[in-house]
Amino acid sequence: MLESERNLLRKDIAELCEKYGHDRAYLLPILEAVQEKYRHVSDVAMQEIADGLGIHPVEVYSVVTFYAFLSAEPKGNFIIRLCRTISCDMAGKDAIARQLENELGIGFGETTPDGRFTLEWTNCLGMCDQGPAMMVNDVVFTQLTPRKVHEIISECRKQFGPYTLQEKEAR
């Protein structure tokens, strides 16, 4: 990690701790903010947060590893979580899973080498009446078909590359 990156992280965490009054009870919102911006909670971040809240870094580590939406390893820009629970399973999640693997070229639990996509299983998303369902970051997609999967992934891919800025302005 570059010293300048580290300083940026340190500054962000200091601001977050300040915002929540260095109160240990706000550990989760702080971790969620770090996860969102840095796509993981690194060892350095855990140490900084622990210092800011006056607790042991192991406590931070134990919380990070407990929750499915927090991770110590870097995740992709887009985290795709496909629901594997019974109703989505019966609605045909296996075909969706296969198509996701084919489109992304990775298996479940993996991140693409360019760091853009992470593919994961998740438990019930609460979309059981409209399965199969998956989340892409915070957005939920329902009644998926293999073709729809391709369209969603293509849409995500458009957010990268040199043409992104013009495209964004055109919208």
Next chain:
Amino acid sequence: MANRQGPIIFSAIEPSAGLKTALDKGRPGTIAEVRNSGLKGRGGAGFPTGVKWNLAASARGDRKFVICNADEGEPGTFKDRVLLAEYADLVFEGMTIAGYAVGAKEGILYLRGEYAYLRSHLEGVLAARRENGLLGKGILGKDDFDFDITIFMGAGAYVCGEETALIESLEGHRGEPRNRPPYPVTQGYLGCPSIVNNVETFAVTPHILAKGADWFKAVGTDRSTGSKLFSVSGDCERPGVYELPMGITVAELLEHVGGENAKAVQIGGASGHCVPRKDFSRTIAYEDVPTGGSIIVFGPGRDMLAVAKNFMEFFVEESCGQCTPCRVGNVKILECIEMLEEGRCSIEYLNEIIELCRTMQVASKCGLGQSSPNAFLSIIEHFQDEILGRVHVCR
């Protein structure tokens, strides 16, 4: 509000009518009304809401909390999603009534991480309520009543739906359930008296206050008063959320949703019971088959062992790992299911695993481990012919 129909929650109600009645009745009057209604917790455990409120109201403490459990993670449940998306005002009104009744100034909505997309909508509803004098200081001109609600995001853990685990999570810890007693009503969030209720429970209370306990009791059975929201999914023609009276039979419910030819119905989600076709005359109520609202319909062609396997994979993943019966037990059950799948499980071994299930039901620390063997046990009991002696098929 959305155009849904039902006897209680989806019935017509004037905005704030419940809150106004509560303020007129006073604190003891409000709690008495909720107690008389016989309302029980809609999350599935079925603890009487009025009793819970009364305990918190009489508990000593300067700071008290009203916590809304919107960590809806039970497989097959999505009614809270509908309530929060379409009836958020009703839920927040219910929380405000509870705050008034128990003497709390602070409310917290614990929203599961998977519902993050609802957050901006909910913040908007809260802001509008503050503007209209329904939250904040001196609510509806009542000088001694201040109450406000904040939203707290969960981060993807099923066990946080258990109330003490939820409180641990709110305090920034791992979501591991606490030993009880002390109960949250005396020592909950930050050691203060706290009530934790389900989204649906809060959505019911404005109706009870506005229309009276007797009106509420007219629906349902003697021991399970009122209605219930059912989240219906699986092999049926019309999946979705339905509000139906407590005490409805499984067969009647299936008729509503177009699932008459079902082979079995899972009632209460992964931690609930599997009811086979021959028992479709049983009723859905706290005294017969209880449910938090999850109804999963299995059509004639479904492999019930695959269903049991899906549930056990869920529990192996979601067990918090704190107590041994749950942490190890769920893995052992899953292994047994895999043996059954391959057709190499002796009945003697199966019986041992059933014994283990009984141990888990008694010895686990929280509701997760106590109820995780339910689905496996009921499927083994009712579908033995289909499950035993399978010939191994390489896939």
